[in-house]
């Protein structure tokens with residue numbers, strides 16, 4: 098089931114962000130003089146639900162509550178929500194927590210599913226006795242699972258928006274629709290959503306909320322780690338708020354005719370750079386990914402796919418000559434060149450461009466633009482059984498890169 102966004106709801110949403118934009122222009126004294134928003138004491142859903150990682154028979158639903166709660170998903174594939182899903186670990190149902198990651202597994206492929214989220218505050222725990230508050234029950238939302246042999250897959254890719262949350266609705270509403278019909282099955286954030294990962298509040302306000310407001314209750318997003326997300330006090334907590342096929346930032350999955358391969362390019366400088374304070378091991382991490390990649394490109398799923406797309410924040414080629422780029426080239430390059438990649442999508446340079454296959458890489462590379470207005474891009478990726486169509490739109494609507502790739 099696809100949800101229609103009316104032009105007026107899009108306008109209202111964009112208006113909201115214009116106001117936020119105006120507020121940030123006030124001098125620091127004026128901002129501090131504004132009354133601070135009161136944090137309501139009552140339990141509520143701080144953000145969500147948002148979808149992650151949808152496959153033909155699985156979907157992960159996430160949300161965050163204000164207070165520690167016991168949470169579950171009520172689910173149905175017809176009219177009744179007759180099934181409950183929880184998450185559990187080591188025999189214990191997850192409870193007394195705020196960040197919920199609940200996977201609906203064993204659901205049917207190729208159809209619509211309905212769900213709502215429920216959270217009951219846990220007021221007190223004494224031994225094994227729990228005292229519960231009033232349950233919070235959401236509206237009913239829906240999402241689609243792909244068919245196993247889906248003929249088509251559509252995704253849109255945003256990169257390097259660097260703490261400008263208004264970019265999410267602006268690019269999606271401008272280019273993600275055909276009429277009022279949403280024109281994507283998944284949204285990819287190809288790195289550098291943030292300058293630094295500082296806090297949960299930042300993650301919610303700058304990233305999760307805009308996604309939930311525009312699409313994420315019905316359509317999943319995929320986060321690809323950039324070299325800026327790895328910086329800051331909160332960077333080590335980010336994975337708790339996201340869902341992946343193998344719980345790693347590097348992974349792969351099949352959607353319709355496409356095998357999507359995601360690699361984590363890591364930091365751009367050497368591990369011993371003063372900026373990282375001796376707390377990073379990206380060389381080792383890229384070596385671990387190399388071993389995984391070696392197996393992945395020999396897997397039946399990878400080989401059987403009609404098309405193979407690589408998502409990686411820093412391109413191993415055409416991205417300067419700092420250590421991150423060069424090490425990615427050294428460890429991933431030879432494997433990628435024998436993997437029959439159809440196209441690579443990257444970011445990082447803040448300059449939109451395309452690169453034809455050459456003696457260094459035997460597949461085309463499309464690099465999205467930067468965070469400033471006039472430099473921002475949205476890449477629309479459409480795969481059918483026979484053809485890939487990849488178009489890069491600048492924020493004013495000009496198409497600044499295009500590939501049509503026929504099945505080999």
Ligand SMILES: [Fe+2]
Pocket residue numbers: 288289323324325410444445446
């Ligand atoms: Fe970057």
